[in-house]
Amino acid sequence: MEAKTLFDKIWDGHVVRSIQDGPDVLYIDRQYIHEVTSPQAFTGLKQRGIPVFRPGNTLATADHNIPTKDQHLQIRDELSRNQVEKLAENCRTHGIEFFGLNHSKNGIVHVIGPELGYTLPGMTIVCGDSHTSTHGAFGTIAFGIGTSEVEMVLATQCILQPKPKKMRISVNGQLQKGVTSKDIIMYIISEISTGGGTGYFLEYCGLAITSLSMEARMTICNMSIEMGARGGLIAPDETTFGYLRKLPVIPGVKDFDKSLAEWKKLKSDEGSVFDKELVFNAADIKPMITYGTNPGMGMAVDATIPESDVKGGAASASYIKSLDYMGFKPGIKLLGHPIDYVFIGSCTNGRIEDFRAFANIIKGKKKAANVTALIVPGSKLVEEQMNREGLIQIYKDAGFEVRQPGCSSCLAMNEDKIPVGKYAVSTSNRNFEGRQGPGARTLLASPLTAAAAAITGKISDPREFLNN
């Protein structure tokens, strides 16, 4: 039998029909929806006069367009409130499970799906959100889609999709102390650029990847889209099964051991062929930070900003525009540069481990006076666990206020915006112009690097501040 990649096994197992010279009709096991990219899809169904085909395969949450303070009160902004209410109404009409604001299971879509057991190995998963790639950490084909496609999946539980090419990214060896999975993925993106994965679906492997926890794997898969890839997956292993075994409920799984036997088959065969292979060494990776306006513009936190984006040539207009926006010059170091805001949270770094890492550095210290910090758990469950583990008290003692769950300052659509010209060290995923607010300047980093900046008030090397 022909050796197959894990991606091929899952994809081929979900093809309802292949259209000659066209895309595949791919069956989708689970669709996640949220308030921002779904209303027009429901309107489309209404105009066609058709129901949701499989409401039980869809799960909804409100996360993007919500405040992270006083969630018990009415949402102040009228348009935002209307959008969230519209989602609630659409879910009621179509019988879709909805974890809205103030629900005990509410949170960021890519945080709650896995922690509530809705994301399982071998599934196909879509959501009208590019960071759907997060779920690949469980060995799934998960990718972001547009609203027309959300409507398509609501209407038929299928999507028309051309099959992407396959790329394997190996990260060999062991990580140095103070280097996290966020640094791995930021390093890879800085090496291959923000378009380096376009047209591909990724599989991550190698010791530096397989040694990671599920939370850390989700951070890696989450940012696959930031190199342009449709998604990225990691073959499920004992770490994955251990995570799933600990969940109190797994909706849809009646016999865990029977499912486990199926999940154990999910790996790329020996000798399976990828369209492209990249190999990196974990030892080369340091804590990372971005200096420009796309996630490919990253470097080691102690490095200097490159003179040009063109090897051996003059900088492009885009590069100059980008540094100009950031208020930086080529050739300068960022270490010691003052900052104004710190944001920890988002679907990239809003899980319990991220808040533990941040706490490791701030414990027993004080927030720098010049820093405004946004500390935003990824979900109600994460918030609860922070409380149980005493993290919220550690944050309080260090002068940090913990907010309520939501996408918050990752995207400037809710109330949590970074003001014009201000520098924010952010654990989120995008440093685009205006991403965190018009004129805001984002420096992407790991929770450790963000914590070091939060207590010093400037860009700092987290390795100097590790408590244990």
Place this chain on the structure above:
Amino acid sequence: MPKVKFDILESTCVPLPFENVDTDQIIPARFLSATSREGFGDNLFRDWRYSKSGEKNSDFVLNNPKFNGKVLVTGKNFGSGSSREHAVWAIFDYGFRAVISSFFADIFMNNSLNNGLLPIVIPEDLLKKLHNLIQNDPGTKVKIDLSQQTFSILPTGDNFRFAINPYKKECLLKGLDDIDFLLSMKNQISDYENNKRMVR
């Protein structure tokens, strides 16, 4: 959604020669609270087009009366980042019907094709040449013939055969809709579900 057809388009171009233009630039997140598909064109490239105080930024190409047309000519990796289809709705609503680049982000490409906005990939050197021509003469016209899959720069006679998925091409030429197609195969989809359940 409205079914949009595309066949032949001859137009001048609007140049935007930057690389890695992400969908947050095309339509910032703060304009995504709407629940309909209409009206996003007013805020297309909002933060490049207008100053913080809301005045038109005369440096930006959409505010330059020299440049107009239905074809947006961009730089490589256009449409990266967020999957928001609102970016395509904004470009279409503003009046563009085709976007040219040396490569597009995958989700943006799918979203465009699903809304009758034709994304055309041309080689990097041809893209550079086109940008130079437009800068020197904003009246430079291009012609797109979808059925022939040709992209031509009229004054120079450059002619490039672009690639497009044959299924998607058919949909655009005839104004067909993916969802109608999938709805017609509901029995097959149910059969797939039943078989899968039996295997499990």
